[in-house]
Amino acid sequence: MDREYTILIVARDEGAWTELSEVMADRSGYRVLVATTETEAQQLTRDVHIDLVVADEGNKDFDGCEFLSNLRVSHPDIVRVLVLAKSGNRQSKGVKEASVYQYVRKPLDVEQIALIVKRGLESRELARRHRLISREFKMSDESIAYHPPHDLRLIHEGQQFEKLVYASEKMATICEMAKTSAKTDLPILIQGETGTGKELLARAIHYNSSRKSSPLLMQNCGGMNDDLLQSELFGHKRGAFTGAISDRLGLFRAADGGTVFLDEISEVSPSFQVSLLRFLQEGEVKPLGSDRTIHSNVRIIAASNRPLSQLVATREFRRDLYYRLKGIEFEVPPLRDRVADISALAEFFAAKHSESMGRKILGLSANLLEKLSHYDFPGNVRELENEIRRLVALTGDGEYLTTRHLSPNIQDAPRRGASNRDRGFVPEGKTLKDQVESLERHLVEQTLKRYRWNQSKAAEELGLSRVGLSNKIRRYRLDEENAS
Missing domain, CATH: 1.10.10 (Arc Repressor Mutant, subunit A)
Incomplete structure (x- = not known):
């Protein structure tokens, strides 16, 4: 097996699926995630690269058929397996609505479902390879009846680490290091400009760690005063301050056994830095208004778009906290320093947004990719995605993405390369x-x-x-x- 496949089980009764989870994890080497609510399942499909979903038919609170039907639109590449009750007439309707790969009936037959999962993944891989081969021959087939611009080319798929898409050596090195780091419990510091994918990297690390079955909770620390941030992270008791009408658990206790991602960590005040340092050293949580400390086992992943080492040098950030946070440190480069990623990302975003908009996009022109590669993208990957989404929206169904609707600032970007570097030679x-x-x-x-x-x-x-x-x-x- 070239890589670890990820299976998502969606069922209200997690205990009934324990044996199947263990069989698929131990025997087949799959990564198995379990969601007990539709909200949790939807979040996992957004955060994690899922290959196959096994969904229980559900009840009045959760409709497995409807969930798979929605998944068919939002994530068409995910293989869908439906588990039905012992009896009932819903089988044909459910299978038709969800367009499932296969359905089974309860009671659960672990060996049967494990075989269906294996065959479903094999079919998915064959379909992927067929799609790639078809793309290689598409241009020659279409040229008989239609002559597209000479500048069109096909792009090979980039690599993925969960939702991070890349092709450059820099990002490949970072992602390999992140996979190794995920297996540790060390704090992680991710630095880089806004829009480079720091949060996606944090999510990927969590879901590849031993904590993946426990919560991942996020907190942006920018623009929050100390009391509010203290309440959000450490919790509070009723009456601790004006407006505290009930007890609040706090993220550090709510994520016990899991991960807390602290974005814009550079913006916290010196006094709050002391509280955070104590938590990192002792793992103790003391809610506002309480005299009792509670221990919480949480892994901290912090992110900053300002270099913390420079803030330490100017005494804006505590040196001891900096070294506590950087158990393992990542510097995500801006998109202008990893131009090789632009083509892979552009193709990924084109496929993503054409599916969500119900558009059929035939491909991306080489002229478009060249223009994109010459632009510095101060907004990084986020700006690139917004540009591709805009192009998909403005391009007609069944057409290619070209430079026709490209934003003026990208259209007019000066050319990179030898012509600029070697001017005057x-x-x-x-x-x-x-x-x-x-x-x-x-x-x-x-x-x-x-x-x-x-x-x-x-x-x-x-x-x-x-x-x-x-x-x-x-x-x-x-x-x-x-x-x-």
């Missing part, structure tokens, strides 16, 4: 051959400098093999120390 030599060799030497040297003489990355950008680049380095007598 004049090739040396009298003959054409000499001048071409001079230009080639310059381009190879500048690319090596840009990647700090990482020959693998330089060769990839230049379209050379590693051996081919080494030959040119020797031919032009390039030296890392003496390169001009």
